Amino acid sequence: MVKGFFLGNELMALAAYHAGVKSAYAYPGTPSSEILSSFMHFAPERYSQWSLNEKIALELAAGEAVSGSYTLCAMKMVGLNVAADPLFSVAYTGVEGAMVLVSADDPGPYSSQTEQDSRMYAVSAKMPVFDPCNPVDAYRLTLKAYEISARYQLPVMVRPVMRVCHSRQNFSTDTEPAPAIKGSFIKDTSRWAATPKFRRMLHEKLNRTLEILAAENAPKMPEKKHDMAVIASGYAYAMAHDVIESLELPFDIIKVDMPFPLDKQFVIEAEMVYDKIVVLEETFPVIERNFTIKTDGRLTGLIPSEGELTADIIENCLKKTAGIPIDEKTDSGFGSPAPLKPRLCAGCGHRPAFYAMKLAAPDGIYPGDIGCYTLGINLNAVDTCICMGASITFAESMKRSNPDKPVICTIGDSTFFHTGVSGLTNAVLNKAPIVVAVLDNETTAMTGFQPVPHMSGLISIEEACKGAGVKNIVTVDPYNLLKSVNALREALEYAHENNAPAVVIFRKECVTKTRYKNKKTAVILDNCIDCTICYDWFECPAISRSRPKHMAEIDESACVGCMVCLQVCPNKAIGVRK
Amino acid sequence: MIKGVICGKGGQGVITLNAMIGTLASGLGLSAISAETHGMAMRGGSVATYIKIGEGQSASVALGDGDFIISLTRDEALRNLPYLRRGGVLILDTEDKTAIEGDFRIISLDATGTANEKFGNKILAGQILLGAFLGCFRGLDVDKALEILKNAPKINIDAVKYGVENAQTV
Numbered sequence: 001m002v003k004g005f006f007l008g009n010e011l012m013a014l015a016a017y018h019a020g021v022k023s024a025y026a027y028p029g030t031p032s033s034e035i036l037s038s039f040m041h042f043a044p045e046r047y048s049q050w051s052l053n054e055k056i057a058l059e060l061a062a063g064e065a066v067s068g069s070y071t072l073c074a075m076k077m078v079g080l081n082v083a084a085d086p087l088f089s090v091a092y093t094g095v096e097g098a099m100v101l102v103s104a105d106d107p108g109p110y111s112s113q114t115e116q117d118s119r120m121y122a123v124s125a126k127m128p129v130f131d132p133c134n135p136v137d138a139y140r141l142t143l144k145a146y147e148i149s150a151r152y153q154l155p156v157m158v159r160p161v162m163r164v165c166h167s168r169q170n171f172s173t174d175t176e177p178a179p180a181i182k183g184s185f186i187k188d189t190s191r192w193a194a195t196p197k198f199r200r201m202l203h204e205k206l207n208r209t210l211e212i213l214a215a216e217n218a219p220k221m222p223e224k225k226h227d228m229a230v231i232a233s234g235y236a237y238a239m240a241h242d243v244i245e246s247l248e249l250p251f252d253i254i255k256v257d258m259p260f261p262l263d264k265q266f267v268i269e270a271e272m273v274y275d276k277i278v279v280l281e282e283t284f285p286v287i288e289r290n291f292t293i294k295t296d297g298r299l300t301g302l303i304p305s306e307g308e309l310t311a312d313i314i315e316n317c318l319k320k321t322a323g324i325p326i327d328e329k330t331d332s333g334f335g336s337p338a339p340l341k342p343r344l345c346a347g348c349g350h351r352p353a354f355y356a357m358k359l360a361a362p363d364g365i366y367p368g369d370i371g372c373y374t375l376g377i378n379l380n381a382v383d384t385c386i387c388m389g390a391s392i393t394f395a396e397s398m399k400r401s402n403p404d405k406p407v408i409c410t411i412g413d414s415t416f417f418h419t420g421v422s423g424l425t426n427a428v429l430n431k432a433p434i435v436v437a438v439l440d441n442e443t444t445a446m447t448g449f450q451p452v453p454h455m456s457g458l459i460s461i462e463e464a465c466k467g468a469g470v471k472n473i474v475t476v477d478p479y480n481l482l483k484s485v486n487a488l489r490e491a492l493e494y495a496h497e498n499n500a501p502a503v504v505i506f507r508k509e510c511v512t513k514t515r516y517k518n519k520k521t522a523v524i525l526d527n528c529i530d531c532t533i534c535y536d537w538f539e540c541p542a543i544s545r546s547r548p549k550h551m552a553e554i555d556e557s558a559c560v561g562c563m564v565c566l567q568v569c570p571n572k573a574i575g576v577r578k
Numbered sequence: 579m580i581k582g583v584i585c586g587k588g589g590q591g592v593i594t595l596n597a598m599i600g601t602l603a604s605g606l607g608l609s610a611i612s613a614e615t616h617g618m619a620m621r622g623g624s625v626a627t628y629i630k631i632g633e634g635q636s637a638s639v640a641l642g643d644g645d646f647i648i649s650l651t652r653d654e655a656l657r658n659l660p661y662l663r664r665g666g667v668l669i670l671d672t673e674d675k676t677a678i679e680g681d682f683r684i685i686s687l688d689a690t691g692t693a694n695e696k697f698g699n700k701i702l703a704g705q706i707l708l709g710a711f712l713g714c715f716r717g718l719d720v721d722k723a724l725e726i727l728k729n730a731p732k733i734n735i736d737a738v739k740y741g742v743e744n745a746q747t748v
Contacts, residue, residue, distance in 0.1 A: 004604070005600040005601040005604050005610060134636060135611075162615075167613045167614070168596070168600050168611070168614070170603070170604035170609060235636060237635075238635035242636050242638075243640075311636070311639065311640040336657050336660075339624040339657065340587050340623050341623055541622055
């Protein structure tokens with residue numbers, strides 16, 4: 001008996017466990033991260049792995065599923081970009097056991113670079129995709145995805161949006177988990193090692209299967225009560241359901257569980273039965289593109305093409321379509337304070353590393369990467385942020401276009417192993433005179449402290465750099481500001497003299513993970529002249545300006561006692577409170 | 579149905595409070611659905627969760643439709659006030675309600691300070707706010723809720739009871 005108030009991510013993991021999944025693979029990324037950790041929680045006896053990146057995770061899940069086993073693979077949507085190569089290929093070969101890929105989207109976006117829709121990948125790779133509307137629905141549709149994957153021998157995608165992953169809902173079930181389903185590989189070169197000739201045949205077979213699958217799983221037409229219908233999938237369906245019910249709007253509502261492949265007969269029938277159809281889905285018009293007449297949605301401009309859908313947007317769009325006047329909702333007349341921006345934690349080792357970069361190369365270019373340390377943007381020490389691993393490649397190429405500027409890029413430890421190593425190897429081969437600062441906090445902090453490769457004791461960042469061909473590798477403790485600045489200066493000198501990348505590893509374990517708290521805290525002394533450096537340039541969240549005193553002020557409950565601000569203060573106006 | 583917003587800044591315990599309320603609602607036999615923000619938003623940034631108790635397929639609350647807001651800071655209360663309906667209730671973890679007024683009820687209590695002074699641990703502020711929330715709504719059976727919590731440490735239950743009493747006396 002399982003009973004509780006569960007996250008969508010937890011219920012998808014539970015469904016995978018109940019379906020008989022033998023092995024689960026993932027790379028962390030908001031909003032998908034809790035899927036694998038929940039699988040580990042529900043099924044500690046089964047195999048699970050935090051893979052180095054999403055491409056590896058997907059290939060591992062596929063390799064076992066090709067061998068007849070049941071597997072789960074989880075990632076966020078930008079991770080699916082990394083995994084796109086195996087995705088398209090495995091869609092053709094199919095699987096022998098069952099494989100479900102959960103790709104979590106982030107409309108908004110809240111914690112991502114893009115608002116891309118994983119269902120577009122499903123369409124172009126020709127992979128069936130389910131779009132759950134809330135956590136309980138995510139449990140049901142994940143189970144269904146395994147059933148379909150096994151029955152049609154295809155990998156199947158489940159695409160939850162952030163509001164499904166990170167919604168909680170009460171749920172209970174008496175279902176017992178199916179035993180782990182394990183197969184063994186049966187050789188078939190025409191399928192598993194298909195040459196282009198066989199690939200065409202696999203494609204043809206896939207197309208036929210998709211048509212049958214679409215017809216067998218067509219959305220159910222409701223009993224007709226209104227002349228207008230909302231056709232919706234995912235969280236947009238859940239919101240539309242609540243809005244239509246509470247305001248009694250004149251729409252029938254049709255839920256689409258599987259946006260692709262969508263049954264053609266269903267589309268024709270819906271267009272015949274209703275005078276008007278509004279399609280609600282996030283974030284691209286995947287379902288909507290199947291309709292040709294009587295339909296309103298993103299393609300007609302009714303629904304905004306960017307940002308997260310909200311209950312208010314849906315309410316207004318439906319009222320507009322129904323010709324019901326929209327009442328202007330004014331806020332309560334208060335000035336709304338600006339939202340607080342996320343910041344590096346007090347005592348974070350990344351902060352002094354960024355500060356040292358600004359001191360070592362004030363005119364430098366600082367390509368950044370994806371993780372907590374993207375927040376180095378608050379210290380003006382992150383100039384670019386493109387995608388996982390792009391800090392090192394950007395450093396190489398930006399140096400080529402800006403030869404007179406020192407270039408120091410920053411990359412976290414988990415990101416370094418994700419896609420950093422290949423970029424670093426390329427920089428060595430192509431003689432890039434750059435400094436790569438590896439910000440090593442010994443965990444994947446932003447997504448909830450998942451493990452990192454070098455803490456296994458099997459490999460170190462230093463060894464990986466050496467293996468990539470880097471000759472100059474220095475490791476420093478960022479809490480020592482002077483040593484950090486000197487290490488960077490020497491690394492820049494080495495890079496410029498030798499036409500080769502140099503690596504500086506800033507190693508300090510994550511203070512939030514370890515809940516680091518020194519018994520002593522820093523304190524502002526009377527000789528503070530409010531030069532603003534400690535709270536503005538060093539940007540420590542424990543320090544702010546005290547207006548009445550015209551001095552800086554330290555919040556002792558927030559200060560963890562890293563004492564770096566003592567080294568930052570030019571006037572020796574910060575001391576230690578014992 | 580009861581619906582509302584719980585807000586504060588990252589690290590204050592917004593998500594924990596949300597989970598406590600949802601779990602308790604489940605225990606009371608009511609359906610509950612809530613939505614949270616994680617990740618980048620959690621490093622000291624503004625955090626808000628939305629929750630519906632009683633019915634609903636989605637957790638999203640429309641502007642002007644929330645029955646309550648629980649806010650751990652005054653600024654986040656101001657930011658989320660547009661979600662509160664007329665006659666709703668704002669539960670505020672601070673006695674400073676400067677510039678907050680309108681056609682709604684305010685329960686302002688220094689839960690963090692009280693938790694620290696009276697119960698010796700500021701972490702118990704969440705229990706006090708949970709109590710204040712329970713005390714506000716007739717639809718929620720306080721005695722049954724306390725019965726569900728009976729296996730929790732006594733100090734936690736005392737903190738919840740303190741919250742319930744203060745919700746009623748204000």
